Amino acid sequence: MISESVVDLSRLQFAVTAMYHFLFVPLTLGLAFLLAIMESVYVMTGKQVYKDMVKFWGKLFGINFALGVTTGLTMEFQFGTNWAYYSHYVGDIFGAPLAIEGMMAFFLESTFIGLFFFGWDRLSRVQHLAVTWLVAIGSNMSALWILIANGWMQNPVGAEFNFETMRMELTNFGALLFNPVAQVKFVHTVSAGYVTGAVFVLAISSYYLLKKRDLAFARRSFAIAAVFGLASTISVILLGDESGYEIGDVQTTKLAAIEAEWETEPAPAAFTLFGLPNQEQQRTDYAVKIPYVMGIIATRSVDKQVMGIKDLIAHHEVRIRNGMIAYGLLEKLRHGDKSEANIAAFNEVKKDLGYGLLLKKYTPSVVDASEAHIKQASLDTIPDVFTMFWSFRAMVASGFLMLVLFVLAAWASIKRNAENKPWLLRFAVCSLPLPWIAAQTGWVVAEHGRQPWSIAEVLPVHLSTSSLSAGDVMGSLLALIAFYSLLLVIEMYLMIKFARLGPSSLHTGRYHFERDAVAHTVKA
Amino acid sequence: MFDYETLKLVWWVLIGVLLIGFALTDGFDMGAMALMPFVGKTDNERRVAINTIAPHWDGNQVWFITAGGALFAAWPMVYAVAFSGLYWAMLLVLFALFCRPVGFDYRSKLENQKWRNAWDWALFTGGAVPALLFGVAFGNLFLGLPFRLDELMRSSYEGSFFGLLHPFALLAGVVSLSMLSMHGGAWLMLRTDADLHARSRVATRLCALVYLTAFAGAGAWLVASIPGLTLADGINTGGAINPLSKQVAVGNAGWLANYSHYPLTVIAPVLGFVGALLALLGAQLNRAGVAFLGSSLAIVGTICTAGFALFPFVFPSSLDAASSLTVWDAVSSQKTLGILLIVACIFVPLILGYTLWCYTRMWGRLTNKTIEANPHGLY
Numbered sequence: 064m065i066s067e068s069v070v071d072l073s074r075l076q077f078a079v080t081a082m083y084h085f086l087f088v089p090l091t092l093g094l095a096f097l098l099a100i101m102e103s104v105y106v107m108t109g110k111q112v113y114k115d116m117v118k119f120w121g122k123l124f125g126i127n128f129a130l131g132v133t134t135g136l137t138m139e140f141q142f143g144t145n146w147a148y149y150s151h152y153v154g155d156i157f158g159a160p161l162a163i164e165g166m167m168a169f170f171l172e173s174t175f176i177g178l179f180f181f182g183w184d185r186l187s188r189v190q191h192l193a194v195t196w197l198v199a200i201g202s203n204m205s206a207l208w209i210l211i212a213n214g215w216m217q218n219p220v221g222a223e224f225n226f227e228t229m230r231m232e233l234t235n236f237g238a239l240l241f242n243p244v245a246q247v248k249f250v251h252t253v254s255a256g257y258v259t260g261a262v263f264v265l266a267i268s269s270y271y272l273l274k275k276r277d278l279a280f281a282r283r284s285f286a287i288a289a290v291f292g293l294a295s296t297i298s299v300i301l302l303g304d305e306s307g308y309e310i311g312d313v314q315t316t317k318l319a320a321i322e323a324e325w326e327t328e329p330a331p332a333a334f335t336l337f338g339l340p341n342q343e344q345q346r347t348d349y350a351v352k353i354p355y356v357m358g359i360i361a362t363r364s365v366d367k368q369v370m371g372i373k374d375l376i377a378h379h380e381v382r383i384r385n386g387m388i389a390y391g392l393l394e395k396l397r398h399g400d401k402s403e404a405n406i407a408a409f410n411e412v413k414k415d416l417g418y419g420l421l422l423k424k425y426t427p428s429v430v431d432a433s434e435a436h437i438k439q440a441s442l443d444t445i446p447d448v449f450t451m452f453w454s455f456r457a458m459v460a461s462g463f464l465m466l467v468l469f470v471l472a473a474w475a476s477i478k479r480n481a482e483n484k485p486w487l488l489r490f491a492v493c494s495l496p497l498p499w500i501a502a503q504t505g506w507v508v509a510e511h512g513r514q515p516w517s518i519a520e521v522l523p524v525h526l527s528t529s530s531l532s533a534g535d536v537m538g539s540l541l542a543l544i545a546f547y548s549l550l551l552v553i554e555m556y557l558m559i560k561f562a563r564l565g566p567s568s569l570h571t572g573r574y575h576f577e578r579d580a581v582a583h584t585v586k587a
Numbered sequence: 588m589f590d591y592e593t594l595k596l597v598w599w600v601l602i603g604v605l606l607i608g609f610a611l612t613d614g615f616d617m618g619a620m621a622l623m624p625f626v627g628k629t630d631n632e633r634r635v636a637i638n639t640i641a642p643h644w645d646g647n648q649v650w651f652i653t654a655g656g657a658l659f660a661a662w663p664m665v666y667a668v669a670f671s672g673l674y675w676a677m678l679l680v681l682f683a684l685f686c687r688p689v690g691f692d693y694r695s696k697l698e699n700q701k702w703r704n705a706w707d708w709a710l711f712t713g714g715a716v717p718a719l720l721f722g723v724a725f726g727n728l729f730l731g732l733p734f735r736l737d738e739l740m741r742s743s744y745e746g747s748f749f750g751l752l753h754p755f756a757l758l759a760g761v762v763s764l765s766m767l768s769m770h771g772g773a774w775l776m777l778r779t780d781a782d783l784h785a786r787s788r789v790a791t792r793l794c795a796l797v798y799l800t801a802f803a804g805a806g807a808w809l810v811a812s813i814p815g816l817t818l819a820d821g822i823n824t825g826g827a828i829n830p831l832s833k834q835v836a837v838g839n840a841g842w843l844a845n846y847s848h849y850p851l852t853v854i855a856p857v858l859g860f861v862g863a864l865l866a867l868l869g870a871q872l873n874r875a876g877v878a879f880l881g882s883s884l885a886i887v888g889t890i891c892t893a894g895f896a897l898f899p900f901v902f903p904s905s906l907d908a909a910s911s912l913t914v915w916d917a918v919s920s921q922k923t924l925g926i927l928l929i930v931a932c933i934f935v936p937l938i939l940g941y942t943l944w945c946y947t948r949m950w951g952r953l954t955n956k957t958i959e960a961n962p963h964g965l966y
Contacts, residue, residue, distance in 0.1 A: 129692035132645065133685045139655045143670030144677050148741050154663020155919045162660035162927055165653030166934040173649045174942055177642030178949070181965065185948050225920075228827050229740045230663075232920040397738065529671035530743040539678055546682060550689055557696055570963045 093260020618771020815841015
């Protein structure tokens with residue numbers, strides 16, 4: 064059996080590397096589009112200040128992009144290094160979007176990003192504009208394909224288990240592509256990226272406005288970010304990821320855990336605004352509830368029920384018992400007893416094979432699991448409710464704060480009086496961490512909520528790892544944390560340095576610090 | 588469209604194409620960075636070297652990333668067994684590669700000389716270490732790797748990182764490091780002038796000589812004393828196969844069998860030698876184009892030499908010959924291979940088209956003057 068510590072360490076390593084990666088990705092997604100918009104305005108109006116905006120925000124984009132690429136390298140290869148059995152078991156399906164991502168998105172993004180930075184003097188205005196748009200489209204396409212892969216982990220459609228090859232195999236590529244979970248995830252995630260880009264530009268522009276520096280530059284950046292951010296925030300909130308949570312057992316469980324809904328309540332269920340979920344006792348202490356709201360958020364209707372955790376556990380127990388039968392038949396088939404009857408019987412129950420595999424944590428042969436094992440495995444099907452409950456609320460609270468920010472900022476831009484509202488500018492500067500808080504807690508909800516599965520209903524996490532020693536994984540985990548943190552510190556240093564310097568860093572002679580320098584020289 | 592057997596063969600070719608694409612493109616930027624601290628004496632010269640690849644390294648690196656993705660999709664078993672087995676080697680490659688994106692973008696953002704020197708060595712590491720380790724990994728394929736598969740297709744690996752450092756594998760590492768450095772040297776000859784150009788010529792010549800010696804030595808060693816594997820006849824290459832069901836013989840002629848069965852394949856090693864000689868000649872006569880053509884041919888020849896020798900094996904086991912992964916049994920389903928082939932047929936020509944456009948747009952010799960005139964706009 065695989066040691067628990069290897070599983071836990073591998074999970075931690077994946078979580079750390081993925082969360083580090085996602086510090087940089089949303090900003091890339093959002094800034095790329097903002098750059099494309101700014102450059103479009105430049106090409107249409109011919110005003111130099113917009114070109115300076117593209118170059119300056121592009122410089123910050125580059126500092127962020129470098130670490131996005133660095134941390135992305137790990138993501139492409141660590142399914143193989145640390146999740147070897149997963150890679151074998153679902154590579155036939157999961158690998159395809161990754162390969163397509165490379166061919167369709169990464170090449171586009173990475174080939175043209177070089178021209179974006181270095182092609183200013185070698186391309187016509189329109190050519191350069193096209194290059195910037197292609198970078199933005201490339202980065203968003205890569206989000207599409209990776210979220211198709213991730214959506215499939217949450218809702219594995221279009222695939223079937225093949226006992227001959229002992230793995231899942233693709234049966235319907237269209238289903239994989241148009242997986243409803245993947246579709247909502249894509250829209251939600253890229254919109255969240257646009258919000259990140261917008262908050263970033265808005266906060267830093269507000270800083271210049273507060274300092275009364277480079278006003279023409281900052282005002283225009285502020286306005287573009289405010290409008291783009293408002294549209295994106297509304298899109299993130301309206302097209303929330305939870306609209307995909309009615310599909311499949313694991314998504315339903317995720318939803319119940321987010322709400323800490325222990326009992327199935329009559330529709331539409333109440334939303335628990337505050338509470339301390341207690342998983343052992345299966346209740347929520349000090350709960351403050353708002354009637355109806357949760358049913359409406361979760362099911363977008365007033366009559367659909369949201370199933371409670373206790374009922375889900377009972378339902379999963381039935382599937383685990385079925386899974387034991389499936390595993391027994393699989394063993395017969397693998398040992399060469401491939402009679403028609405066995406195959407037919409296996410096909411009957413194979414959708415529950417994954418539930419049977421949950422028992423592997425307790426007994427290698429599955430079929431001899433005791434009642435206590437089965438009960439424990441059923442309880443295992445519920446992720447940690449406290450984490451889910453509070454991560455979700457942190458994400459939503461950040462989202463609504465940003466909505467307020469963008470409504471005010473857009474209004475101020477229309478009224479052209481943002482500079483006279485220092486409280487709004489300070490609010491914008493302080494909001495800088497919000498999109499990152501929302502993105503990170505959002506991924507905790509999505510991926511912690513998938514536990515104990517790596518592929519929902521198909522493959523448990525504890526079977527997915529490589530055959531490594533705990534020491535190996537501990538070593539790589541520490542090395543990754545150390546190296547990433549070092550790079551992050553360097554990145555933050557450069558980011559803060561150049562953000563403070565502002566457009567003066569372009570050395571055009573037109574901006575604050577250089578004008579001072581020129582003034583000083585003249586005086587001298 | 589195609590039957591399963593043909594698709595399996597097509598994907599063997601396509602993975603080879605991706606590897607060659609990676610070595611031809613990312614190969615010269617890695618090679619150029621492996622040489623950079625030595626051929627670039629001043630900060631300006633180093634910036635010239637870096638800026639010849641500045642607009643291209645990221646796109647080039649995607650060949651590597653896509654090769655990883657394609658391996659996952661087309662040969663999931665190889666992706667799983669190889670990367671988990673070669674855990675520390677793979678991590679070392681990744682850590683070295685981490686230095687590149689940040690190195691390129693951050694190096695020239697500050698004037699501080701210590702800062703720049705530190706990043707120069709980071710860029711050197713990002714070029715030289717992967718170039719060396721890819722060769723070591725390839726060398727180990729010929730020796731076989733200590734893994735076996737169990738009944739449920741879970742692989743267990745019984746070796747360590749240091750176990751990979753067999754002298755033959757290290758020699759293979761020298762082959763790939765000198766090959767990519769030769770390629771990088773030829774690139775620098777093409778795109779730079781003055782002292783940097785002159786030193787790149789010397790480096791290209793030196794690397795070509797090392798490559799020729801190491802490639803010949805590795806070949807002789809392989810012929811003399813490295814046993815290969817032979818797949819027994821009668822496996823159903825057109826079906827879905829359990830890797831453990833095949834019969835594999837260990838024999839002395841193993842890795843050379845394909846060359847005697849299909850004598851035309853000898854073109855591959857010949858191309859390796861001819862290419863490197865051409866690179867040597869190009870450097871000698873100061874014809875950068877000839878040198879770059881030569882190093883490119885050497886790369887194609889070398890990778891094909893290894894691929895042809897190993898076929899149909901792609902990841903041989905030294906512990907349990909039957910666990911060895913082949914093009915017939917380590918692959919994805921027919922459906923997945925077919926869909927990916929269609930995607931590749933559409934996108935690879937597009938990629939080649941726009942990549943070429945980017946290179947032509949950025950073409951031209953970079954000089955010290957260009958760099959001096961551009962203290963902030965370039966890397």
